[in-house]
Amino acid sequence: MSLLDRPLAEQAEAVASGEAEPGELLDTALARIEERNGDVNAVVDTFPEHSREMLDAAPEGPLRGVPVVIKDEWPLPWRAERLGAADQLSPAAPGESGPYRALRDAGAVIAGVANMHEWGSSSTGNASVYGPARNPWNPERCPGGSSSGPGAAVGARIVAGAVGADGIGSIRYPAAYCGITGLKPTFGRSAMDGHHVRDTTTIVSGPMCSDAAGCRLLGSALFSEQLPAGDAGGLRIGVVRGPVSEDCAPAVREACEGAIEALRDETGGEVREIELEGLELSGLAAVVVGSSEGLGDIPPSRLNAISDQVGPVNRGLLKYRMLIPGPIVLKAGRVRTLMRRSLARAFADVDVIAWPTVPAGAPPLDKPVVELPSGTHSADAVNPRGGGLANLTGIPAVSVPVGFDGDGMPIALQLQGAWGSDALLLDAAEAIERATERRFVDALSPVAGGTGALT
Amino acid sequence: MAVEADFEQFVPPGLASLGIEADEVELAVMRAAHELYWSALAGMLEVNLSGVEPERDADMSRSPEAE
Numbered sequence: 001m002s003l004l005d006r007p008l009a010e011q012a013e014a015v016a017s018g019e020a021e022p023g024e025l026l027d028t029a030l031a032r033i034e035e036r037n038g039d040v041n042a043v044v045d046t047f048p049e050h051s052r053e054m055l056d057a058a059p060e061g062p063l064r065g066v067p068v069v070i071k072d073e074w075p076l077p078w079r080a081e082r083l084g085a086a087d088q089l090s091p092a093a094p095g096e097s098g099p100y101r102a103l104r105d106a107g108a109v110i111a112g113v114a115n116m117h118e119w120g121s122s123s124t125g126n127a128s129v130y131g132p133a134r135n136p137w138n139p140e141r142c143p144g145g146s147s148s149g150p151g152a153a154v155g156a157r158i159v160a161g162a163v164g165a166d167g168i169g170s171i172r173y174p175a176a177y178c179g180i181t182g183l184k185p186t187f188g189r190s191a192m193d194g195h196h197v198r199d200t201t202t203i204v205s206g207p208m209c210s211d212a213a214g215c216r217l218l219g220s221a222l223f224s225e226q227l228p229a230g231d232a233g234g235l236r237i238g239v240v241r242g243p244v245s246e247d248c249a250p251a252v253r254e255a256c257e258g259a260i261e262a263l264r265d266e267t268g269g270e271v272r273e274i275e276l277e278g279l280e281l282s283g284l285a286a287v288v289v290g291s292s293e294g295l296g297d298i299p300p301s302r303l304n305a306i307s308d309q310v311g312p313v314n315r316g317l318l319k320y321r322m323l324i325p326g327p328i329v330l331k332a333g334r335v336r337t338l339m340r341r342s343l344a345r346a347f348a349d350v351d352v353i354a355w356p357t358v359p360a361g362a363p364p365l366d367k368p369v370v371e372l373p374s375g376t377h378s379a380d381a382v383n384p385r386g387g388g389l390a391n392l393t394g395i396p397a398v399s400v401p402v403g404f405d406g407d408g409m410p411i412a413l414q415l416q417g418a419w420g421s422d423a424l425l426l427d428a429a430e431a432i433e434r435a436t437e438r439r440f441v442d443a444l445s446p447v448a449g450g451t452g453a454l455t
Numbered sequence: 456m457a458v459e460a461d462f463e464q465f466v467p468p469g470l471a472s473l474g475i476e477a478d479e480v481e482l483a484v485m486r487a488a489h490e491l492y493w494s495a496l497a498g499m500l501e502v503n504l505s506g507v508e509p510e511r512d513a514d515m516s517r518s519p520e521a522e
Contacts, residue, residue, distance in 0.1 A: 420516075
């Protein structure tokens with residue numbers, strides 16, 4: 001097994017101990033991009049000279065010499081972000097973004113820029129100026145969005161860690177679809193300098209790795225503070241009845257309920273049923289709030305000059321977003337307040353709230369709809385139902401692989417915690433890994449050389 | 456039918472009032488989005504949340520109870 005196949009923390013340890021030579025590790029990563037990227041289109045740009053310069057200058061940080069990729073959402077000193085699109089609505093230029101500085105200061109090596117859904121506007125990842133990224137478990141399926149490239153790159157074991165961004169679930173959806181672990185940090189806790197939505201109240205950068213220990217290591221770099229490890233002992237797990245946990249594909253519901261029981265048993269904890277007043281409004285409110293951010297910086301004249309190389313769906317949706325009436329935006333803000341208070345009350349009684357990250361496995365790239373007990377739905381219409389709450393309210397959330405469906409596509413459980421409980425969420429994710437004997441985090445996708453789903 | 460009527464009354468005049476141009480394909484996308492979301496958006500407006508006290512200077516990184 002190549003060192004590149006091992007989790008991020010093990011790669012860092014191997015370099016730090018002298019067991020591995022970081023130059024060889026970078027060369028292996030660059031070779032693996034050449035070898036595997038044709039199947040998944042996860043990495044859209046490489047720059048070996050800059051990567052080697054980063055390695056040569058790398059400090060003795062916790063990620064020294066470890067290759068990672070970063071979503072096409074932040075500038076690098078040698079490259080402006082493109083947001084997966086042919087046209088940008090705000091000026092983009094090369095520069096030292098916050099995530100770049102965090103990676104550099106931790107000693108990491110950026111081996112490439114990862115694909116993303118055009119303008120970050122979908123949970124599917126099926127549109128990009130570079131062509132869509134593809135799911136390493138089945139290249140005809142969606143990789144998830146909008147951090148499609150980071151998800152596919154880690155799922156294909158091109159690298160073991162990637163930096164994504166999450167505005168309405170955009171780390172957690174691709175983590176779920178690609179069978180990896182993704183942390184949406186507490187709002188404001190991770191590096192964001194240089195992001196194009198300067199006044200965001202919803203978007204965060206975050207780690208996407210093959211396992212929770214990798215997310216802890218990469219997350220600590222992005223937070224510029226150590227995320228300490230614990231055991232999540234006596235964990236109080238909140239569950240919610242209703243569509244978010246019940247209107248799911250049967251395999252998803254079964255796997256997630258099993259994972260919650262396993263988490264309870266592993267931590268010696270308990271499961272408590274809770275109610276979250278207003279939850280049925282939270283997904284829509286998150287979409288309204290998230291879709292409104294940044295619009296004030298776009299004059300109609302700019303909208304009229306959007307390149308026709310941008311997909312018509314995004315052109316049309318952006319213009320439609322400009323028409324959302326002010327009272328609806330204000331009402332969404334009131335829902336936000338309601339949900340923040342509902343959560344504050346809930347987290348007095350439970351440590352985490354658990355439900356499926358997404359209600360069904362990755363849908364086809366050319367027809368991103370999912371079959372649920374309530375009927376056939378666009379994935380984009382139902383994914384924010386469980387994914388939007390964390391962005392709307394600022395709480396952290398982690399997506400953890402917990403199974404596979406009948407088509408061999410990964411299934412994931414989402415754990416959400418109180419503001420600042422990012423480390424606890426990773427403790428809980430590691431407890432699930434222990435309880436499942438790492439069957440799902442260590443499973444290799446076909447593109448990564450595996451034989452397919454473990455059940 | 457009601458949603459369709461809403462679209463014609465709402466979207467083309469709204470775009471025109473802001474000076475935003477849209478081609479037929481973009482209008483078709485907007486029509487689909489309107490059909491998907493408008494009823495839910497209008498429904499959210501109907502929900503009575505007058506009892507929810509506004510959160511002044513909300514800090515998304517912290518619990519509202521911490522303020």
